[in-house]
Amino acid sequence: MDIQRSLIDKICKADRTGANMLLDAWGEENGYDRLLQDVLDPVLVQIGEEWRSPGTVTLAQAYVAAKVAEDLMGRIAERSKITPEVRQKKGPAVIGNIEEDFHALGRKMVGTFLYTEGWVLHDLGNDVPAATFVDKALETGARVIGVSAMMLTTARNITKVREEIDRRNLTGLIRLAVGGAIFRVCPGLVEEIGGDGTAANALGAARLFDMLWADSLVKEAGV
Protein backbone atom coordinates (compact mmCIF):
# COMPACT_ATOMS: atom_id res chain seq x y z
CA MET A 1 0.00 0.00 0.00
CA ASP A 2 1.43 3.44 -0.86
CA ILE A 3 2.08 6.00 1.85
CA GLN A 4 -0.92 8.17 0.99
CA ARG A 5 -3.41 5.31 1.08
CA SER A 6 -1.83 3.94 4.28
CA LEU A 7 -2.18 7.34 5.94
CA ILE A 8 -5.81 7.67 4.89
CA ASP A 9 -6.41 4.20 6.31
CA LYS A 10 -4.89 5.18 9.67
CA ILE A 11 -6.92 8.40 9.83
CA CYS A 12 -10.13 6.54 8.95
CA LYS A 13 -9.45 4.24 11.88
CA ALA A 14 -8.86 7.31 14.07
CA ASP A 15 -5.35 5.91 14.70
CA ARG A 16 -3.29 9.03 15.47
CA THR A 17 -0.28 7.11 16.80
CA GLY A 18 -0.16 4.82 13.78
CA ALA A 19 -0.45 7.78 11.41
CA ASN A 20 2.40 9.60 13.15
CA MET A 21 4.62 6.51 13.05
CA LEU A 22 3.95 6.13 9.36
CA LEU A 23 4.80 9.77 8.66
CA ASP A 24 7.94 9.62 10.79
CA ALA A 25 9.19 6.53 9.00
CA TRP A 26 8.59 8.18 5.63
CA GLY A 27 10.14 11.45 6.79
CA GLU A 28 13.29 9.71 8.04
CA GLU A 29 13.70 7.91 4.73
CA ASN A 30 12.72 10.66 2.30
CA GLY A 31 13.23 13.86 4.26
CA TYR A 32 10.87 15.91 6.40
CA ASP A 33 11.00 18.77 3.90
CA ARG A 34 9.00 16.67 1.46
CA LEU A 35 6.43 15.28 3.88
CA LEU A 36 3.98 18.11 3.59
CA GLN A 37 3.99 18.47 -0.16
CA ASP A 38 4.34 14.80 -1.09
CA VAL A 39 2.22 13.16 1.57
CA LEU A 40 0.03 15.22 3.88
CA ASP A 41 -1.28 17.83 1.42
CA PRO A 42 -2.44 15.28 -1.15
CA VAL A 43 -3.91 13.10 1.59
CA LEU A 44 -5.92 15.98 3.06
CA VAL A 45 -7.15 16.95 -0.41
CA GLN A 46 -8.07 13.35 -1.14
CA ILE A 47 -9.96 12.71 2.07
CA GLY A 48 -11.59 16.12 1.80
CA GLU A 49 -12.93 15.01 -1.58
CA GLU A 50 -13.90 11.53 -0.43
CA TRP A 51 -15.69 12.92 2.61
CA ARG A 52 -17.62 15.67 0.85
CA SER A 53 -20.84 13.67 0.88
CA PRO A 54 -22.77 13.93 4.14
CA GLY A 55 -22.33 10.99 6.47
CA THR A 56 -19.00 9.80 5.07
CA VAL A 57 -16.81 11.17 7.85
CA THR A 58 -17.20 11.16 11.61
CA LEU A 59 -16.19 14.11 13.73
CA ALA A 60 -13.67 11.76 15.37
CA GLN A 61 -11.97 10.99 12.05
CA ALA A 62 -11.83 14.64 11.03
CA TYR A 63 -10.45 15.47 14.46
CA VAL A 64 -7.75 12.81 14.13
CA ALA A 65 -6.87 14.17 10.68
CA ALA A 66 -6.49 17.63 12.24
CA LYS A 67 -4.35 16.25 15.06
CA VAL A 68 -2.13 14.31 12.65
CA ALA A 69 -1.68 17.50 10.62
CA GLU A 70 -0.94 19.48 13.78
CA ASP A 71 1.57 16.87 14.99
CA LEU A 72 3.30 16.85 11.65
CA MET A 73 3.52 20.63 11.45
CA GLY A 74 5.19 20.57 14.85
CA ARG A 75 7.74 17.99 13.77
CA ILE A 76 8.41 19.76 10.49
CA ALA A 77 9.05 22.98 12.42
CA GLU A 78 11.63 21.08 14.48
CA ARG A 79 13.36 19.20 11.68
CA SER A 80 12.77 20.95 8.37
CA LYS A 81 14.89 23.71 6.93
CA ILE A 82 11.77 25.37 5.54
CA THR A 83 10.73 28.17 7.88
CA PRO A 84 7.09 29.06 8.54
CA GLU A 85 7.67 32.41 6.81
CA VAL A 86 8.54 30.56 3.61
CA ARG A 87 5.86 27.89 3.96
CA GLN A 88 2.86 30.03 4.91
CA LYS A 89 2.24 31.72 1.58
CA LYS A 90 -1.52 32.03 1.42
CA GLY A 91 -3.79 34.60 2.93
CA PRO A 92 -4.00 36.09 5.41
CA ALA A 93 -7.49 35.08 6.50
CA VAL A 94 -9.51 35.82 9.60
CA ILE A 95 -11.52 33.14 11.39
CA GLY A 96 -13.65 33.02 14.54
CA ASN A 97 -16.94 31.99 16.10
CA ILE A 98 -19.69 34.55 15.72
CA GLU A 99 -20.99 36.63 18.62
CA GLU A 100 -22.63 34.41 21.28
CA ASP A 101 -21.23 31.19 19.80
CA PHE A 102 -18.91 29.14 22.01
CA HIS A 103 -18.51 25.92 19.99
CA ALA A 104 -14.81 26.16 19.24
CA LEU A 105 -14.00 22.66 18.01
CA GLY A 106 -15.00 23.06 14.35
CA ARG A 107 -13.29 26.42 14.06
CA LYS A 108 -10.06 25.05 15.55
CA MET A 109 -10.08 22.14 13.11
CA VAL A 110 -10.63 24.52 10.20
CA GLY A 111 -7.71 26.57 11.50
CA THR A 112 -5.44 23.53 11.59
CA PHE A 113 -6.32 22.46 8.05
CA LEU A 114 -5.92 25.99 6.68
CA TYR A 115 -2.54 26.37 8.39
CA THR A 116 -1.41 23.02 7.01
CA GLU A 117 -2.37 24.23 3.53
CA GLY A 118 -0.12 27.27 3.95
CA TRP A 119 -2.57 29.93 5.11
CA VAL A 120 -1.58 32.74 7.45
CA LEU A 121 -4.41 32.92 9.95
CA HIS A 122 -5.77 35.32 12.51
CA ASP A 123 -7.99 33.27 14.82
CA LEU A 124 -10.17 35.60 16.88
CA GLY A 125 -11.63 32.80 19.06
CA ASN A 126 -15.21 32.54 20.35
CA ASP A 127 -17.98 35.11 20.70
CA VAL A 128 -16.57 37.62 18.21
CA PRO A 129 -18.62 40.74 17.31
CA ALA A 130 -19.24 41.33 13.61
CA ALA A 131 -17.26 44.57 13.45
CA THR A 132 -14.19 42.89 14.97
CA PHE A 133 -14.03 40.41 12.08
CA VAL A 134 -14.06 43.20 9.51
CA ASP A 135 -11.68 45.42 11.48
CA LYS A 136 -9.17 42.56 11.64
CA ALA A 137 -9.55 41.78 7.95
CA LEU A 138 -8.85 45.40 7.06
CA GLU A 139 -5.93 45.60 9.47
CA THR A 140 -4.25 42.48 8.07
CA GLY A 141 -5.28 42.62 4.42
CA ALA A 142 -7.39 39.48 4.64
CA ARG A 143 -9.69 38.85 1.71
CA VAL A 144 -11.55 35.99 3.41
CA ILE A 145 -13.34 35.96 6.76
CA GLY A 146 -14.39 32.51 8.03
CA VAL A 147 -17.20 32.56 10.58
CA SER A 148 -18.36 29.52 12.50
CA ALA A 149 -21.68 28.92 14.28
CA MET A 150 -23.27 25.83 15.74
CA MET A 151 -26.90 26.82 16.34
CA LEU A 152 -29.52 28.43 14.13
CA THR A 153 -29.83 31.41 16.45
CA THR A 154 -26.12 32.16 16.48
CA ALA A 155 -25.80 31.45 12.74
CA ARG A 156 -28.26 34.27 12.19
CA ASN A 157 -25.82 36.61 13.95
CA ILE A 158 -23.50 36.08 10.96
CA THR A 159 -25.87 38.35 9.03
CA LYS A 160 -24.27 41.19 11.01
CA VAL A 161 -20.87 40.37 9.45
CA ARG A 162 -22.47 40.45 6.01
CA GLU A 163 -24.01 43.82 6.83
CA GLU A 164 -20.73 45.16 8.19
CA ILE A 165 -18.86 44.12 5.02
CA ASP A 166 -21.50 45.71 2.81
CA ARG A 167 -21.78 48.86 4.93
CA ARG A 168 -18.07 49.51 4.48
CA ASN A 169 -18.33 49.04 0.69
CA LEU A 170 -16.24 45.87 0.84
CA THR A 171 -18.80 43.64 -0.87
CA GLY A 172 -16.98 41.08 -2.97
CA LEU A 173 -13.57 42.30 -1.85
CA ILE A 174 -13.82 40.59 1.52
CA ARG A 175 -15.51 37.21 1.10
CA LEU A 176 -17.52 35.56 3.85
CA ALA A 177 -17.03 31.83 4.42
CA VAL A 178 -19.46 30.25 6.89
CA GLY A 179 -19.48 26.87 8.57
CA GLY A 180 -20.86 24.77 11.40
CA ALA A 181 -23.21 21.87 11.92
CA ILE A 182 -26.35 23.96 11.47
CA PHE A 183 -25.51 24.65 7.82
CA ARG A 184 -25.82 20.95 7.07
CA VAL A 185 -29.20 20.77 8.79
CA CYS A 186 -30.72 23.88 7.21
CA PRO A 187 -30.54 23.99 3.41
CA GLY A 188 -30.41 27.55 2.08
CA LEU A 189 -29.10 28.99 5.35
CA VAL A 190 -25.79 30.05 3.78
CA GLU A 191 -27.60 32.32 1.32
CA GLU A 192 -30.13 33.45 3.94
CA ILE A 193 -27.45 34.86 6.22
CA GLY A 194 -25.38 36.29 3.37
CA GLY A 195 -22.52 33.81 3.24
CA ASP A 196 -20.40 33.57 0.10
CA GLY A 197 -19.77 29.86 0.55
CA THR A 198 -19.39 26.92 2.88
CA ALA A 199 -17.65 23.54 2.92
CA ALA A 200 -19.07 20.10 3.62
CA ASN A 201 -16.60 19.68 6.48
CA ALA A 202 -13.47 21.20 8.00
CA LEU A 203 -11.26 19.42 5.49
CA GLY A 204 -12.93 21.30 2.67
CA ALA A 205 -12.14 24.71 4.18
CA ALA A 206 -8.81 25.20 2.37
CA ARG A 207 -10.40 24.63 -1.03
CA LEU A 208 -13.23 27.04 -0.15
CA PHE A 209 -10.83 29.73 1.07
CA ASP A 210 -8.70 29.35 -2.10
CA MET A 211 -11.80 29.87 -4.19
CA LEU A 212 -13.06 32.85 -2.22
CA TRP A 213 -9.62 34.49 -2.29
CA ALA A 214 -9.54 34.11 -6.06
CA ASP A 215 -13.07 35.58 -6.29
CA SER A 216 -11.93 38.60 -4.32
CA LEU A 217 -9.01 39.17 -6.67
CA VAL A 218 -11.34 38.97 -9.65
CA LYS A 219 -13.66 41.50 -8.03
CA GLU A 220 -10.76 43.85 -7.32
CA ALA A 221 -9.54 43.58 -10.89
CA GLY A 222 -13.04 44.45 -12.06
CA VAL A 223 -13.09 41.52 -14.45
Place this chain on the structure above:
Amino acid sequence: MNSMERILATLGGKPLDRRAVAPVLSLYGARLTNCPLDQYYTDPYSYARGQSAVFRTFQPDVLFSPFNFPSIGLAFGSELHFFADQAPNISRPAIGTAEEWDKLVLPDPDTEPHLLFLREAIRQIADECQGQVPVAAVLPPPVDLPVLAMGMESWLETILFKPDEAKRITDRVIPFFVHLANGLLESGATFIVMPCAFMSPAIVTREVASTFARPAMEKAMALIKGPMVLHHGGAPVLAHLDLLMGLPSTVAFGLDHLDNIEEARRIAGPDIVLFGGPCGPNLGRKTATEVEEECLAILEDRRKDAHFALFTAGADIPMSTSPENIHAIPKAAESYGKN
Protein backbone atom coordinates in the same frame (compact mmCIF):
# COMPACT_ATOMS: atom_id res chain seq x y z
CA MET B 1 -58.06 8.62 23.70
CA ASN B 2 -55.93 10.91 25.83
CA SER B 3 -52.24 11.38 25.14
CA MET B 4 -51.08 8.80 27.68
CA GLU B 5 -53.43 6.20 26.21
CA ARG B 6 -52.24 7.08 22.71
CA ILE B 7 -48.57 6.67 23.63
CA LEU B 8 -49.22 3.42 25.52
CA ALA B 9 -51.21 2.08 22.58
CA THR B 10 -48.32 2.98 20.26
CA LEU B 11 -45.92 1.09 22.53
CA GLY B 12 -48.25 -1.90 22.47
CA GLY B 13 -48.96 -1.67 18.74
CA LYS B 14 -52.67 -1.33 19.48
CA PRO B 15 -55.33 0.57 17.50
CA LEU B 16 -55.26 4.37 17.78
CA ASP B 17 -57.76 7.16 17.17
CA ARG B 18 -54.88 8.96 15.44
CA ARG B 19 -51.09 8.82 15.43
CA ALA B 20 -49.34 10.17 18.49
CA VAL B 21 -47.45 13.44 17.89
CA ALA B 22 -44.51 14.73 19.91
CA PRO B 23 -43.11 18.03 18.61
CA VAL B 24 -40.17 19.02 20.79
CA LEU B 25 -41.51 22.17 22.43
CA SER B 26 -39.41 22.49 25.55
CA LEU B 27 -38.20 25.98 24.60
CA TYR B 28 -41.41 27.14 22.96
CA GLY B 29 -43.25 27.35 26.28
CA ALA B 30 -41.19 30.44 27.07
CA ARG B 31 -42.55 32.17 23.98
CA LEU B 32 -46.13 31.22 24.83
CA THR B 33 -45.79 32.60 28.37
CA ASN B 34 -43.54 35.52 27.42
CA CYS B 35 -41.03 34.32 30.02
CA PRO B 36 -37.38 35.50 29.92
CA LEU B 37 -35.13 32.48 29.38
CA ASP B 38 -32.93 33.04 32.42
CA GLN B 39 -36.11 32.69 34.47
CA TYR B 40 -37.60 29.89 32.35
CA TYR B 41 -34.51 27.71 32.80
CA THR B 42 -34.06 28.31 36.51
CA ASP B 43 -37.57 28.56 37.97
CA PRO B 44 -39.45 25.24 37.78
CA TYR B 45 -42.83 26.92 38.12
CA SER B 46 -42.16 29.21 35.16
CA TYR B 47 -41.02 26.23 33.11
CA ALA B 48 -44.09 24.20 34.05
CA ARG B 49 -46.36 27.14 33.17
CA GLY B 50 -44.69 27.17 29.77
CA GLN B 51 -45.39 23.47 29.25
CA SER B 52 -49.02 23.95 30.31
CA ALA B 53 -49.28 26.65 27.66
CA VAL B 54 -47.70 24.28 25.12
CA PHE B 55 -50.33 21.67 25.94
CA ARG B 56 -53.24 24.11 25.80
CA THR B 57 -52.03 25.53 22.48
CA PHE B 58 -50.93 22.45 20.55
CA GLN B 59 -52.22 19.38 22.44
CA PRO B 60 -49.03 17.37 21.87
CA ASP B 61 -48.95 13.79 23.12
CA VAL B 62 -45.68 14.28 24.99
CA LEU B 63 -44.45 17.18 27.13
CA PHE B 64 -40.75 17.61 27.73
CA SER B 65 -38.55 18.43 30.68
CA PRO B 66 -36.10 21.30 30.09
CA PHE B 67 -34.07 20.40 26.98
CA ASN B 68 -31.18 22.27 28.49
CA PHE B 69 -28.10 20.13 29.09
CA PRO B 70 -25.79 23.07 29.82
CA SER B 71 -27.64 23.58 33.11
CA ILE B 72 -26.33 20.15 34.12
CA GLY B 73 -22.90 21.53 33.23
CA LEU B 74 -23.60 24.39 35.61
CA ALA B 75 -24.02 21.83 38.37
CA PHE B 76 -20.51 20.58 37.55
CA GLY B 77 -19.12 24.12 37.77
CA SER B 78 -19.21 25.16 34.12
CA GLU B 79 -20.26 28.69 33.21
CA LEU B 80 -23.27 29.47 31.05
CA HIS B 81 -24.19 32.09 28.52
CA PHE B 82 -27.93 32.85 28.41
CA PHE B 83 -29.64 33.86 25.19
CA ALA B 84 -32.83 35.76 24.49
CA ASP B 85 -34.20 33.07 22.20
CA GLN B 86 -32.53 29.71 22.77
CA ALA B 87 -31.44 27.45 25.62
CA PRO B 88 -28.17 28.48 27.27
CA ASN B 89 -24.78 27.28 26.10
CA ILE B 90 -21.66 26.53 28.09
CA SER B 91 -19.30 29.45 27.70
CA ARG B 92 -16.55 28.01 29.91
CA PRO B 93 -16.29 24.35 30.95
CA ALA B 94 -15.52 23.59 34.60
CA ILE B 95 -12.32 21.71 33.72
CA GLY B 96 -10.08 21.38 30.71
CA THR B 97 -8.39 18.00 30.93
CA ALA B 98 -9.06 14.40 31.84
CA GLU B 99 -6.61 14.65 34.74
CA GLU B 100 -8.74 17.34 36.40
CA TRP B 101 -11.59 14.85 36.86
CA ASP B 102 -9.79 13.61 39.95
CA LYS B 103 -10.37 16.95 41.66
CA LEU B 104 -13.93 17.35 40.44
CA VAL B 105 -16.67 16.77 43.00
CA LEU B 106 -19.70 15.35 41.23
CA PRO B 107 -22.93 17.17 42.13
CA ASP B 108 -25.58 15.46 44.25
CA PRO B 109 -28.85 15.22 42.27
CA ASP B 110 -30.78 15.30 45.58
CA THR B 111 -29.42 18.64 46.70
CA GLU B 112 -27.74 20.52 43.85
CA PRO B 113 -30.09 23.43 42.93
CA HIS B 114 -29.73 23.24 39.13
CA LEU B 115 -30.47 19.51 39.17
CA LEU B 116 -33.33 19.98 41.61
CA PHE B 117 -34.75 22.48 39.12
CA LEU B 118 -35.07 19.64 36.59
CA ARG B 119 -36.81 17.39 39.11
CA GLU B 120 -39.16 20.09 40.36
CA ALA B 121 -40.06 21.16 36.82
CA ILE B 122 -41.00 17.57 36.01
CA ARG B 123 -42.95 17.24 39.25
CA GLN B 124 -44.96 20.37 38.44
CA ILE B 125 -45.73 19.28 34.89
CA ALA B 126 -46.65 15.76 35.99
CA ASP B 127 -48.92 17.07 38.76
CA GLU B 128 -50.74 19.25 36.31
CA CYS B 129 -51.06 16.50 33.69
CA GLN B 130 -52.43 14.02 36.24
CA GLY B 131 -51.29 11.07 34.20
CA GLN B 132 -53.06 12.13 31.04
CA VAL B 133 -49.98 13.31 29.15
CA PRO B 134 -46.59 11.56 29.25
CA VAL B 135 -43.71 13.68 30.46
CA ALA B 136 -40.37 12.97 28.81
CA ALA B 137 -37.22 13.74 30.79
CA VAL B 138 -34.44 14.63 28.38
CA LEU B 139 -31.02 13.61 29.61
CA PRO B 140 -27.60 13.06 28.01
CA PRO B 141 -26.25 9.51 28.33
CA PRO B 142 -23.27 8.93 30.62
CA VAL B 143 -20.87 8.87 27.66
CA ASP B 144 -22.01 12.38 26.67
CA LEU B 145 -22.19 13.90 30.16
CA PRO B 146 -18.44 14.65 30.49
CA VAL B 147 -18.77 17.19 27.64
CA LEU B 148 -20.77 19.35 30.03
CA ALA B 149 -17.90 19.47 32.51
CA MET B 150 -14.85 19.53 30.22
CA GLY B 151 -16.04 20.66 26.78
CA MET B 152 -16.40 18.77 23.53
CA GLU B 153 -12.79 18.89 22.38
CA SER B 154 -11.27 17.67 25.63
CA TRP B 155 -13.75 14.81 25.92
CA LEU B 156 -13.29 13.76 22.28
CA GLU B 157 -9.53 13.91 22.76
CA THR B 158 -9.81 11.75 25.88
CA ILE B 159 -11.98 9.14 24.19
CA LEU B 160 -9.74 8.94 21.14
CA PHE B 161 -6.29 9.18 22.65
CA LYS B 162 -6.67 8.22 26.31
CA PRO B 163 -9.26 5.45 26.27
CA ASP B 164 -8.38 4.19 29.76
CA GLU B 165 -8.94 7.67 31.16
CA ALA B 166 -12.21 7.91 29.26
CA LYS B 167 -13.39 4.65 30.79
CA ARG B 168 -12.34 5.76 34.26
CA ILE B 169 -14.26 9.03 33.87
CA THR B 170 -17.33 7.25 32.53
CA ASP B 171 -17.24 4.81 35.43
CA ARG B 172 -17.38 7.81 37.78
CA VAL B 173 -20.19 9.42 35.84
CA ILE B 174 -22.45 6.37 35.61
CA PRO B 175 -23.63 6.40 39.27
CA PHE B 176 -24.35 10.12 38.95
CA PHE B 177 -26.31 9.52 35.75
CA VAL B 178 -28.29 6.66 37.29
CA HIS B 179 -29.08 8.68 40.40
CA LEU B 180 -30.21 11.68 38.32
CA ALA B 181 -32.26 9.64 35.82
CA ASN B 182 -34.04 7.64 38.50
CA GLY B 183 -34.73 10.86 40.39
CA LEU B 184 -36.38 12.31 37.30
CA LEU B 185 -38.52 9.19 36.96
CA GLU B 186 -39.47 9.34 40.64
CA SER B 187 -40.45 12.97 40.15
CA GLY B 188 -43.02 11.99 37.54
CA ALA B 189 -41.22 11.51 34.23
CA THR B 190 -42.90 8.81 32.18
CA PHE B 191 -39.74 7.94 30.30
CA ILE B 192 -36.22 9.20 29.66
CA VAL B 193 -35.16 10.49 26.25
CA MET B 194 -31.43 10.28 25.61
CA PRO B 195 -29.87 12.05 22.62
CA CYS B 196 -26.87 9.82 21.97
CA ALA B 197 -24.15 11.99 20.45
CA PHE B 198 -21.25 9.65 21.26
CA MET B 199 -23.06 6.72 19.65
CA SER B 200 -23.74 8.75 16.52
CA PRO B 201 -22.09 7.85 13.20
CA ALA B 202 -21.63 11.59 12.70
CA ILE B 203 -19.47 11.84 15.81
CA VAL B 204 -17.60 8.59 16.42
CA THR B 205 -16.39 5.61 14.47
CA ARG B 206 -18.16 2.31 14.73
CA GLU B 207 -15.31 0.99 16.81
CA VAL B 208 -15.60 3.77 19.42
CA ALA B 209 -19.37 3.38 19.51
CA SER B 210 -19.21 -0.38 19.99
CA THR B 211 -16.19 -0.75 22.28
CA PHE B 212 -16.50 2.38 24.41
CA ALA B 213 -19.94 3.98 24.29
CA ARG B 214 -22.24 0.99 24.09
CA PRO B 215 -20.76 -0.96 27.03
CA ALA B 216 -21.00 2.13 29.25
CA MET B 217 -24.58 2.76 28.20
CA GLU B 218 -25.49 -0.86 28.76
CA LYS B 219 -24.06 -0.74 32.26
CA ALA B 220 -25.90 2.48 33.11
CA MET B 221 -29.22 1.69 31.47
CA ALA B 222 -29.48 -1.62 33.32
CA LEU B 223 -29.88 0.43 36.50
CA ILE B 224 -32.59 2.80 35.25
CA LYS B 225 -36.02 2.17 36.69
CA GLY B 226 -38.07 3.23 33.70
CA PRO B 227 -38.38 3.14 29.93
CA MET B 228 -35.81 4.84 27.71
CA VAL B 229 -36.08 6.41 24.27
CA LEU B 230 -32.77 6.63 22.39
CA HIS B 231 -32.63 9.76 20.27
CA HIS B 232 -30.46 10.24 17.18
CA GLY B 233 -28.57 13.16 18.73
CA GLY B 234 -28.73 15.60 15.85
CA ALA B 235 -27.54 13.59 12.85
CA PRO B 236 -28.62 10.47 10.93
CA VAL B 237 -28.28 7.43 13.18
CA LEU B 238 -29.06 4.59 10.81
CA ALA B 239 -25.47 3.41 10.33
CA HIS B 240 -25.17 2.74 14.08
CA LEU B 241 -28.78 1.84 14.84
CA ASP B 242 -27.88 -1.82 15.18
CA LEU B 243 -25.45 -0.86 17.96
CA LEU B 244 -28.30 0.71 19.92
CA MET B 245 -30.38 -2.44 19.66
CA GLY B 246 -30.85 -4.51 22.79
CA LEU B 247 -29.82 -1.86 25.29
CA PRO B 248 -31.77 -2.31 28.56
CA SER B 249 -35.16 -0.61 28.96
CA THR B 250 -35.17 0.75 25.41
CA VAL B 251 -38.73 1.15 24.14
CA ALA B 252 -38.21 3.50 21.21
CA PHE B 253 -35.76 5.16 18.87
CA GLY B 254 -35.99 8.77 17.74
CA LEU B 255 -34.73 9.06 14.17
CA ASP B 256 -33.14 11.93 12.29
CA HIS B 257 -35.24 13.54 9.56
CA LEU B 258 -32.71 12.25 7.01
CA ASP B 259 -32.91 8.64 8.20
CA ASN B 260 -34.84 6.20 6.03
CA ILE B 261 -37.61 5.06 8.35
CA GLU B 262 -38.31 1.86 6.45
CA GLU B 263 -34.65 0.89 6.69
CA ALA B 264 -34.69 1.77 10.39
CA ARG B 265 -37.71 -0.49 10.84
CA ARG B 266 -35.87 -3.31 9.09
CA ILE B 267 -32.89 -2.93 11.45
CA ALA B 268 -34.93 -2.36 14.61
CA GLY B 269 -37.45 -5.12 14.04
CA PRO B 270 -41.24 -4.89 14.14
CA ASP B 271 -41.95 -4.24 17.80
CA ILE B 272 -39.97 -1.25 18.97
CA VAL B 273 -41.49 2.22 18.58
CA LEU B 274 -39.91 4.53 16.01
CA PHE B 275 -40.33 8.29 16.24
CA GLY B 276 -39.82 10.07 12.93
CA GLY B 277 -40.73 13.43 11.49
CA PRO B 278 -39.60 16.77 10.15
CA CYS B 279 -36.49 18.57 11.40
CA GLY B 280 -37.43 20.66 14.45
CA PRO B 281 -34.76 23.37 14.15
CA ASN B 282 -35.74 23.84 10.50
CA LEU B 283 -39.50 23.90 11.07
CA GLY B 284 -39.80 27.68 10.97
CA ARG B 285 -38.08 27.91 7.61
CA LYS B 286 -40.96 26.14 5.86
CA THR B 287 -44.58 27.08 5.32
CA ALA B 288 -47.29 25.46 7.42
CA THR B 289 -48.54 23.73 4.29
CA GLU B 290 -45.09 22.28 3.63
CA VAL B 291 -44.85 21.00 7.21
CA GLU B 292 -48.28 19.40 6.99
CA GLU B 293 -47.49 17.81 3.62
CA GLU B 294 -44.18 16.46 4.93
CA CYS B 295 -45.95 14.94 7.95
CA LEU B 296 -48.71 13.47 5.79
CA ALA B 297 -46.12 11.89 3.50
CA ILE B 298 -44.37 10.32 6.49
CA LEU B 299 -47.67 9.04 7.90
CA GLU B 300 -48.60 7.55 4.56
CA ASP B 301 -45.19 5.87 4.38
CA ARG B 302 -45.79 4.38 7.87
CA ARG B 303 -49.45 3.50 7.16
CA LYS B 304 -49.02 -0.13 8.20
CA ASP B 305 -46.52 0.50 10.98
CA ALA B 306 -48.39 0.17 14.29
CA HIS B 307 -45.36 1.21 16.34
CA PHE B 308 -44.74 4.59 14.74
CA ALA B 309 -45.23 8.07 16.18
CA LEU B 310 -44.64 11.50 14.69
CA PHE B 311 -42.16 13.83 16.37
CA THR B 312 -39.77 16.56 15.39
CA ALA B 313 -36.20 15.42 14.86
CA GLY B 314 -33.16 17.24 16.18
CA ALA B 315 -33.07 19.86 18.89
CA ASP B 316 -35.87 22.05 20.18
CA ILE B 317 -38.22 23.84 17.80
CA PRO B 318 -36.92 27.44 17.73
CA MET B 319 -38.93 30.18 19.40
CA SER B 320 -39.14 32.07 16.12
CA THR B 321 -41.19 29.26 14.53
CA SER B 322 -44.71 30.35 13.69
CA PRO B 323 -47.44 28.58 15.70
CA GLU B 324 -49.16 27.66 12.42
CA ASN B 325 -46.17 25.52 11.47
CA ILE B 326 -46.39 23.66 14.76
CA HIS B 327 -50.16 23.27 14.51
CA ALA B 328 -49.52 21.66 11.13
CA ILE B 329 -48.08 18.56 12.84
CA PRO B 330 -51.12 17.53 14.96
CA LYS B 331 -53.31 18.73 12.09
CA ALA B 332 -51.61 16.24 9.78
CA ALA B 333 -52.13 13.45 12.33
CA GLU B 334 -55.80 14.41 12.76
CA SER B 335 -56.56 14.64 9.08
CA TYR B 336 -54.63 11.49 8.23
CA GLY B 337 -56.41 9.60 10.99
CA LYS B 338 -59.75 10.57 9.55
CA ASN B 339 -58.92 9.35 6.04
